[in-house]
Amino acid sequence: MKYMLLIHQGTTPLPGSPEWERLSEAEQGAVYGAYKAINETPGVTPSSVRMQPPETATTVRVKDGQTLSTDGPFVEVKEALGGYLFYEADDLDAAIELAARIPAASMGGAIEVRPLAE
Amino acid sequence: MTALLEQTFRDHWGRVLAALVGFLRDFDLAEEVAQEAFARAAERWPREGIPASPGAWLVATARNRAVDRIRRDRTLAAKYKLLDVSQAAEEEQMQETTFSDERLELLFTCCHPALATDAQVALTLRTLGGLRTEEIARAFLVSQATMAQRLVRGKRKIKAAGIPFRIPPAHLLPDRLTAVLAVIYLIFNEGYDGRPDLATEAIRLGSALVELMPDEPEVFGLLALMLLHDSRRAARLRDGELVLLANQDRALWDAGQIKAGRAALERALALHGRATGGGYVLQAAIASLHVEDTRDWAQIAALYGELARLTSSPVVELNHAVALAEAQGLEAGLAAIDGLHELEAYQYFHAARADLLRRLGRPVEARAAYNRALELVRSEPERRFLADRVAGLARRND
Numbered sequence A: 001m002k003y004m005l006l007i008h009q010g011t012t013p014l015p016g017s018p019e020w021e022r023l024s025e026a027e028q029g030a031v032y033g034a035y036k037a038i039n040e041t042p043g044v045t046p047s048s049v050r051m052q053p054p055e056t057a058t059t060v061r062v063k064d065g066q067t068l069s070t071d072g073p074f075v076e077v078k079e080a081l082g083g084y085l086f087y088e089a090d091d092l093d094a095a096i097e098l099a100a101r102i103p104a105a106s107m108g109g110a111i112e113v114r115p116l117a118e
Numbered sequence B: 001m002t003a004l005l006e007q008t009f010r011d012h013w014g015r016v017l018a019a020l021v022g023f024l025r026d027f028d029l030a031e032e033v034a035q036e037a038f039a040r041a042a043e044r045w046p047r048e049g050i051p052a053s054p055g056a057w058l059v060a061t062a063r064n065r066a067v068d069r070i071r072r073d074r075t076l077a078a079k080y081k082l083l084d085v086s087q088a089a090e091e092e093q094m095q096e097t098t099f100s101d102e103r104l105e106l107l108f109t110c111c112h113p114a115l116a117t118d119a120q121v122a123l124t125l126r127t128l129g130g131l132r133t134e135e136i137a138r139a140f141l142v143s144q145a146t147m148a149q150r151l152v153r154g155k156r157k158i159k160a161a162g163i164p165f166r167i168p169p170a171h172l173l174p175d176r177l178t179a180v181l182a183v184i185y186l187i188f189n190e191g192y193d194g195r196p197d198l199a200t201e202a203i204r205l206g207s208a209l210v211e212l213m214p215d216e217p218e219v220f221g222l223l224a225l226m227l228l229h230d231s232r233r234a235a236r237l238r239d240g241e242l243v244l245l246a247n248q249d250r251a252l253w254d255a256g257q258i259k260a261g262r263a264a265l266e267r268a269l270a271l272h273g274r275a276t277g278g279g280y281v282l283q284a285a286i287a288s289l290h291v292e293d294t295r296d297w298a299q300i301a302a303l304y305g306e307l308a309r310l311t312s313s314p315v316v317e318l319n320h321a322v323a324l325a326e327a328q329g330l331e332a333g334l335a336a337i338d339g340l341h342e343l344e345a346y347q348y349f350h351a352a353r354a355d356l357l358r359r360l361g362r363p364v365e366a367r368a369a370y371n372r373a374l375e376l377v378r379s380e381p382e383r384r385f386l387a388d389r390v391a392g393l394a395r396r397n398d
Helices: A018-022 A025-039 A092-101 B002-024 B027-048 B054-072 B074-083 B087-096 B103-110 B117-127 B133-139 B144-161 B173-192 B196-212 B217-230 B255-270 B280-290 B297-311 B314-328 B330-338 B347-359 B363-376 B380-397
Strands: A002-008 A044-046 A058-063 A066-071 A081-088 A110-115
Touching: A002 A092, A025 A044, A025 A092, A081 A092, A092 A110, A110 B144, B002 B027, B002 B054, B002 B103, B002 B117, B027 B054, B027 B144, B103 B117, B103 B173, B103 B196, B117 B133, B117 B144, B117 B173, B133 B144, B133 B196, B173 B196, B173 B217, B196 B217, B217 B255, B217 B280, B255 B280, B280 B297, B297 B314, B314 B330, B314 B347, B330 B347, B347 B363, B347 B380, B363 B380
Parallel strands: none
Antiparallel strands: A002 A081, A002 A110, A044 A081, A058 A066
């Protein structure tokens, strides 16, 4: 089974933010370490890009042939997508276990585990 | 013969379906061919007699049906080459052998936390209980279309999301077992008020589970709890009116169920299952004390205290307070209840308070509390019971 893990940052402190600076060096190191370990897990294909924060997003709709652009992500900022990765695993339990190891899952965000069509 | 057939079918449905899901890894196909096999049995067994191993016969017949179907589907044929056995040979071979019991795998699949709770309940009743979609719909007061949709969605998710068909590995087992027990207890509680078929079904599932997991104290605890509660079912209502435990006709209690419940409790305690898990063992121990000839309120209060520490549930605290009122005096109980503000919207909080105030000779406060309970009450017998109590207060005042 192939899964896409969509990382919603929620209130997770992001590097560069004042909340991030308030974390101890050890805590910051643990976050980097955890992501590194996940990216090196067999079956994981990390995303090859990094997204800018959701505040920089523009949402586009077309109504009656007219393009409407609005500031911000489609969902609330705190629910917006912050990153993703792919995971080839035996079953959903394995994907859930990997998702639980992503720091955002325990720091105020959540991970959506979505199976990919074969 | 028909009754015997029906019983045989009910006894075998879960095991047969579990074996087929395990083999085919496809809920829909497994269910369809199982149904066909049962239909064929209904036609043949009355003429030819029930085979020595009915389950194996049903599995073999259903498997053959599945093979036929898969053969018809040419794109899948290559995938299932291993099924390419001649029908007669297969049937013969299967009747000789037993087939492995995979109900536990099926149960853990149906109760996977990635499924919505109502889907877990519906799938469990359908696949392991063998209830028909319209029966489950009726039991949960939803339309047949809604229930059918719920089952379809659940089965689709199991397949699409890759929910595994297996007993979870040791590090996942405690959490996953908790989910399974919660589903069974939910089914039981749905049946406790007025739909005894569901309570009976939950007890059947609980009995199957103790067979399958004979070393898990909480599994025995849950079975004990359900049996001990269910034993008093016939005595809970008299002419449609609610009868409190103290006033129940003990002759109506099911002595066999009490005995079986206590045996399950003994087993749970022997497995040292008292202070861990979801609290089913503790709840069963309390239920057992409640059916003693004289209730040991100090002991009941102590167990509720233990359960409250384990679950941090304010509802358990309320029960603890009620037991304290009996064990240590009405004032002690009332003081404990008054500390439970988070239960403001809970009918039994007000009903319990009202009862203690009434017995303490404080009718004005008692009436106010009864009225709050009456605003929140949902069941008709309970409403009449509370209204009677208010009327009793009025008479005393006159």
